[in-house]
Amino acid sequence: MHSPLDRANSAPPVPARPSGPTWLVTPGIAPARFGTAVGSGAEVVLLDLEDSVPAESKANARAAVLAFAGAWTRRSGGPLLGVRINAVDGTEGLRDVAAMGEKGLWPDLVVVPKVESGREIEAVVQVARGAQAPPKVWALIESPRGVVGLPGIVHAPGLAGVLFGAADYAAAAGCQLTSRAMWYPRAQLVTAAAAAGIPAVDSPFFSLDDQDGLRRDAMEAVELGFAGKVAVHPHQLSVIAQAFAPSPCELAAARAVLDAATLAAKAGGAITTVDGVMVGPPLVEAALAVVRRAGHRPAVTTTSVTKAS
Known part of the structure; x- marks a missing residue:
């Protein structure tokens, strides 16, 4: 079974963006x-x-x-x-x-x-x-x-x-x-x-x-x-x-969510916290959208975030 982060990272962004804003x-x-x-x-x-x-x-x-x-x-x-x-x-x-x-x-x-x-x-x-x-x-x-x-x-x-x-x-x-x-x-x-x-x-x-x-x-x-x-x-x-374009603070916060989600997936979970805020699949999707807006792919892979079945 794959984690929500794994599925989100491997799927194309929806809705698709045009060439730029x-x-x-x-x-x-x-x-x-x-x-x-x-x-x-x-x-x-x-x-x-x-x-x-x-x-x-x-x-x-x-x-x-x-x-x-x-x-x-x-x-x-x-x-x-x-x-x-x-x-x-x-x-x-x-x-x-x-x-x-x-x-x-x-x-x-x-x-x-x-x-x-x-x-x-x-x-x-x-x-x-x-x-x-x-x-x-x-x-x-x-x-x-x-x-x-x-x-x-x-x-x-x-x-x-x-x-x-x-x-x-x-x-x-x-x-x-x-x-x-x-x-x-x-x-x-x-x-x-x-x-x-x-x-x-x-x-x-x-x-x-x-x-x-x-x-x-x-x-x-x-x-x-x-x-x-x-x-x-x-x-x-x-x-x-x-x-x-995401601000530096917005981008840093999104990366923190993705990092935390990656660690949670490695431990076999789908829910984690960042700065006292519960982070689940919807917030991971939002973080992925922020990173994509910045023109970068998240530093996670389908192998690193595979949830143990």
Whole structure:
């Protein structure tokens, strides 16, 4: 029989993380910014064909984004390149997907906006299957109907992850764009994503000059269980990265839990204490999550924590 620590250490993290917590969205109508975005340090760069592009500029933005995607070669350690297409229940979204398929110019990931059912994801996944390297397809949830429909959306075949769109959600729900008003939909999104074993990424914080507000909002995202957060300006990236990285004290505490659990497993037990606090399987799982957030695997092995049968 294996200890809880053994099972947790040998299993992949759930929900799976994207490449990193920092996402940067850039208007698809501004190709001069594309190079700056990919050099910003963001782990995912998202070129936007939807909200930031006026109707009369959709075709030009599509051409610019696909040209950049075609010339893009990801360097080792470089960001993933994503594209937020238009909603697939409209003409422009269908044109976006058709152009990618016809030209074979797929980014690393495609974000589908205003998703309210799994059918919208399935449609994009079906077209993307013809790509030499099919992109990861993400759903952007930004309406009350999308939140209510999460159980069906997160289990759509081929879905890689979900993002939250707070501004559109607030407008559709008739609520304020405040932290407290967003607690419920954010928690629903994280819960549904965790149940499906996929990551959830939080909405941008739109006040560009409020770094303290951004820090609080990013820390809330960490507490809720989000795997990352979208930035709307490069100067937001460092705050987001700091929020999602465990502090030295948090990391040390997590390692102490793992060390204690390893010793307990060697002695044939699954429960131990650390600094007077009882530590069982749930706290071991939490400690493992902290270590993974720091980018390190725990210093335990499947042989060192095998519980005697």
